[in-house]
Amino acid sequence: MKNERKRIQDLKQLSAYLDGELNLASRQQLEIRLSHEPALRAKLENLHTAKVLLSRLPRQQAPRNFTLTPDMVPVQRRAHKPLFTTLKLATSLAAILLVILVGFEFLVIDNLQGRMAMAPEAVMEVATFADEPTPEPLILWADPPQGLGQAEMDVDAFSEPVVELEVAPPDVDPPEEPVLEEEEPLSDEPLSDEPLSDEPLSVPKEKSEPRPKQDMLILGINPDQGGEIIERSVPASYMEEMPRSQPGTLRLIQYALAIIFLTGGLTLWALYHRQ
Amino acid sequence: MDEQALIQDALEGNLDAFNSLVLHYQDMTYNVAYRIMGEPDAAGDATQEAFISAYKKLAQYRGGSFKAWLLRIVTNACYDELRRRQRQPVTPLKPELDDGEILENPFWIEDDAPTPEEQSEDSELLTAIKHCINELDFKFRTVLVLVDVEGLDYETAAEAVGTPLGTVKSRLARAREKVQSCLQGFRELLPDLFRLNGEESA
Incomplete structure (x- = not known):
C-alpha cells in the first residue's frame, strides 16, 4: 500500500517534470534522484515516449461547418432580456422579503406569544376584560399589570401579594394624597387569615369593605364607583396597542410573497428552457 | 477576431457573431470530441450539441478563457453522448438467414472502406x-x-x-x-x- 502510494507519487512527479510543471525545489530533488535511480529514469523515458507518440496524432479537421441556424436555437434573447431582468429582480426581492418576514414571525411574534403562554390565566383575564378597559386606579399599592400580556408583564404579580393592605372605608374623608401605611417592610411570608388590626385606622368594622382574599392583589380603588376595589387593570392604551390582526396580515403578506416567488421562479425556468 | 465583442454581440441575439466563434473553434472542438469519442459520427454529434449548448448558456459565461469554457461544454457533451450511446446501443437489426437463424453481426451493413x-x-x-x-x-x-x-x-x-x-x-x-x-x-x-x-x- 505504501509502495503503491510512493509509486503514484513518483509517477505524478515525473509526469509534471516532463511538462515543466514542477517547482524549482521539487525539480532539483527529482533530478538528484534520477541521477541515482536507473528505474526511475527508465520510467521517465517511457512516459516521455508515450507523450511524444500522443502528440504525433494528427489533428482532425471538422468534416463540416457546425454553425447554428435560427431553427436550431430560438433567437429571442433580446426580447426576453427586460422580462428576464424584471422577473429576476421581483423574484429575488420576494424571496428576501419572505425570509425576513418568516424570520420576524418566528423571532418576534412567536417570542411574544411564548411569553403570553407562560401566564395562561393572565391571558384569559385579558381576554375577558379586553373589550372593556377598566379605569385607571386612583390609588396604587402595587404596580398594575400594564401591558398585561406584553413583554414586561410579570406573572408573579398575580400570585403573590406584595404588601399587606388596609383599605380606607368610603365614608371616611379621603386624604388629599393617598396614604400608604406600611406596618412592616416587604415580606415574602404569606398573609395570614387573621382579621386586620384596627390600630392604624379607627374605622368601624361593619362599614369597612369586605376584606380581599389573601392571594388577591389589590391594585387600587376606583374613585368613580364609590371606592370599589380594583383587582385588575387593563389600561385603555393597552387596548389600542393590542396587535389583534397582526398575525393574520403577516400571514397574508407571506402567502403573497410566496406566490410571487414561486410564479416568478417557474416563469424564469420556463423562459430559460424555452430558449 | 475580437472574441469579447463577438461574445457580447452573441449575447444580444446576434447569431452571426456566435457563428464566427463557431468557425474559429470548430476544428479544435471537433478534434477533442473525436479523440474522446473515438469515432467521427459521435464526435460530430457531440460537437454540434456542444455549440448549441454553448449558445444557450452563453449568458453564464463569466469571462476568463472562452476556449476553456467551450472545452468544458464539449467534454460534457461527449460524456452525455457516450452515456446516450451506452443506453441505446447501435446495432438493433436482427437479420435472419433463409433457415431463420438470426445473424448477430449484419456484415452487409458495415462499410469496410476506411473513413x-x-x-x-x-x-x-x-x-x-x-x-x-x-x-x-x-x-x-x-x-x-x-x-x-x-x-x-x-x-x-x-x-x-x-x-x-x-x-x-x-x-x-x-x-x-x-x-x-x-x-x-x-x-x-x-x-x-x-x-x-x-x-x-x-
Missing part, C-alpha cells in the same frame, strides 16, 4: 495509439486528450474539466502510464527511437 479519418491514420502505430486512448476511462481520457493531444497547459485543462489542478496532474500521470503500458502490446510497431522499456517500467 477519411481512418485514411489519415492509416499507420498501424496511430491506430494502436488510438486504441490505447479509447481503453482509458472517460475522466483519464479527457485530461490526456486535452493536455497531450490538444496541447493545453495544466491550468486551462483543469478549468476545462472543472477539477482542481492536482487532480489534473494525477489523472494525467496515470493516463500516460496506462497508455504506455497499453503500447507495450504494440512494441513491434514502435520505431526504434520510441521503443518502450517494458521490463524496467513494470
Whole structure:
C-alpha cells in the first residue's frame, strides 16, 4: 500500500517534470534522484515516449461547418432580456422579503406569544376584560399589570401579594394624597387569615369593605364607583396597542410573497428552457 | 477576431457573431470530441450539441478563457453522448438467414472502406495509439486528450474539466502510464527511437 502510494507519487512527479510543471525545489530533488535511480529514469523515458507518440496524432479537421441556424436555437434573447431582468429582480426581492418576514414571525411574534403562554390565566383575564378597559386606579399599592400580556408583564404579580393592605372605608374623608401605611417592610411570608388590626385606622368594622382574599392583589380603588376595589387593570392604551390582526396580515403578506416567488421562479425556468 | 465583442454581440441575439466563434473553434472542438469519442459520427454529434449548448448558456459565461469554457461544454457533451450511446446501443437489426437463424453481426451493413479519418491514420502505430486512448476511462481520457493531444497547459485543462489542478496532474500521470503500458502490446510497431522499456517500467 505504501509502495503503491510512493509509486503514484513518483509517477505524478515525473509526469509534471516532463511538462515543466514542477517547482524549482521539487525539480532539483527529482533530478538528484534520477541521477541515482536507473528505474526511475527508465520510467521517465517511457512516459516521455508515450507523450511524444500522443502528440504525433494528427489533428482532425471538422468534416463540416457546425454553425447554428435560427431553427436550431430560438433567437429571442433580446426580447426576453427586460422580462428576464424584471422577473429576476421581483423574484429575488420576494424571496428576501419572505425570509425576513418568516424570520420576524418566528423571532418576534412567536417570542411574544411564548411569553403570553407562560401566564395562561393572565391571558384569559385579558381576554375577558379586553373589550372593556377598566379605569385607571386612583390609588396604587402595587404596580398594575400594564401591558398585561406584553413583554414586561410579570406573572408573579398575580400570585403573590406584595404588601399587606388596609383599605380606607368610603365614608371616611379621603386624604388629599393617598396614604400608604406600611406596618412592616416587604415580606415574602404569606398573609395570614387573621382579621386586620384596627390600630392604624379607627374605622368601624361593619362599614369597612369586605376584606380581599389573601392571594388577591389589590391594585387600587376606583374613585368613580364609590371606592370599589380594583383587582385588575387593563389600561385603555393597552387596548389600542393590542396587535389583534397582526398575525393574520403577516400571514397574508407571506402567502403573497410566496406566490410571487414561486410564479416568478417557474416563469424564469420556463423562459430559460424555452430558449 | 475580437472574441469579447463577438461574445457580447452573441449575447444580444446576434447569431452571426456566435457563428464566427463557431468557425474559429470548430476544428479544435471537433478534434477533442473525436479523440474522446473515438469515432467521427459521435464526435460530430457531440460537437454540434456542444455549440448549441454553448449558445444557450452563453449568458453564464463569466469571462476568463472562452476556449476553456467551450472545452468544458464539449467534454460534457461527449460524456452525455457516450452515456446516450451506452443506453441505446447501435446495432438493433436482427437479420435472419433463409433457415431463420438470426445473424448477430449484419456484415452487409458495415462499410469496410476506411473513413477519411481512418485514411489519415492509416499507420498501424496511430491506430494502436488510438486504441490505447479509447481503453482509458472517460475522466483519464479527457485530461490526456486535452493536455497531450490538444496541447493545453495544466491550468486551462483543469478549468476545462472543472477539477482542481492536482487532480489534473494525477489523472494525467496515470493516463500516460496506462497508455504506455497499453503500447507495450504494440512494441513491434514502435520505431526504434520510441521503443518502450517494458521490463524496467513494470
